[in-house]
Amino acid sequence: MGVSTAAPDEGVSVVNVDFPPVNALPVQGWYELAGAVRAAGADPKVRCVVLTATGRGFNAGADIKEMQRTDGHAALVGTNRGCYEAFAAVYDCEVPVVAAVHGFCLGGGIGLVGNADAIVASEDATFGLPELDRGALGAATHLARLVPQHLMRTLYYTSRTVTAQELYRHGSVWRVVPREQLTEAAMELAREIAAKDGLLIRLAKAAINGIDPVDVRRSYRFEQGFTFEANLSGVSDRYRDAFVASRSSEGGGGE
Template sequence: MQKTQYPGPAGALPFRIEREGGIAEVVIDHPPVNALDASGWHSLAEAFDAIGRDDSVRVIVVRGEGRGFCAGVDIKELATYPERIVAVNAGNYETFRALHRNPKPVIAAVHGFVLGGGIGLCGAADIVVASDCARFGVPEIDRGAMGGGAHLQRMFGVQKVRSMYFTGDMIGAAEAWRLGALERVVPLADLRHAALTIARQIANKSPAMVRLAKEALNGIEDGDLEDKYRWEQGFTLQAYMTQDSGEARAAFVEKRDAQFERFADPLGADGCN
């Protein structure tokens, strides 16, 4: 496996890039949960754009190391520096745009938790392969933020997206496959091999034809993914102006329950009227 350096910010990056023939692997490796700060998201966007301009690359595979694929943004950064929400939003937007609009096909190979920005990466990709331990969710409503619905809706139906969005509940790989979001579900040990098998098949096609195919397929999608996501991000900024958003972030960092106005369970303690 060849390691390739692309132009980008100096210093340690929360990911690495490896090459195998015409396949570039972008491996997110930022313990403990692969949550990226504003700088990390911008660096990732620059890397995807640089790979897209590299004529020797035919397919991109993005995956994660450690406990899970990607837990999204670094909530601790935003709890300490709430004014960085604009930079984080911009980094998310540019990263997902760099994948969705990349001239090369993108395969996401995911395992463990796939949350928030991890959903954005999957929703922006062309193909998603998952380990049987993968779990998908958008916990933004419990973190005082918005966003992720546009990319989640590229994977699931409208009402499933709304259920996941309003409740913050996660679903497993088997259910995601049943609902058509995944190309393949495999044991964790086989995940990288499964993604590279598909990548090699695509890499052996005419690069000119594949590039035209991706542009054509993007063009026939329903609506503009980037515009939809930008619309959502405006509501994240609005959310950050509320007291509830600050309380949600503080509770997450302090590992306690958020204190919102709560109402009694209408079904009663025993679950019956």
């Protein structure tokens, strides 16, 4: 359980997330993920990082139960900062990051894959931001990197999800494969990237980030301010309480 790192192939580092039952990450989990991705990218032997997850789905966002059982705003602030660090770690990783997505990718999961360099998904993968239904806001910055603007807004306002195949048609998913082929498909792409010169691939990552039209760190931080405003108004607690009550047997949820 937790975040682990492996090196199955030369030049490739695999960072795996495992927080049962649904990969809804606690505050510390986001920081662990950020640290693992940053460390992998800083390793001069690594030329590509693969981000994977164990269990029912890739990521269900933040652990809402942790927020609800913590007095005051400490868990909310910790979650905001932890998500910010994890998303930034993926974006700022010195080498390309390939996200291997299966099952659900919700809330914070969108922040991770939206900042990744490439996405390989299984046929059962779904992507979405249920933030409004959870009393939160955020990660529209990252959803906008996966779908066109008007679709992003519609998905955000409705809390609907889209399939891996739909994202493939929009060009944001590289390949869609059967679930049992996901790991190998992600590794195949990672090996192709890792075959490049280590210095050149790092320069390429820095150059591509440098020409991005949107500063994803600043944009996401701006969104987070509205999440805190929603909490101060009291509306967030009502939605989180209702969500926790309806999912008490499963634990966690999207942020």
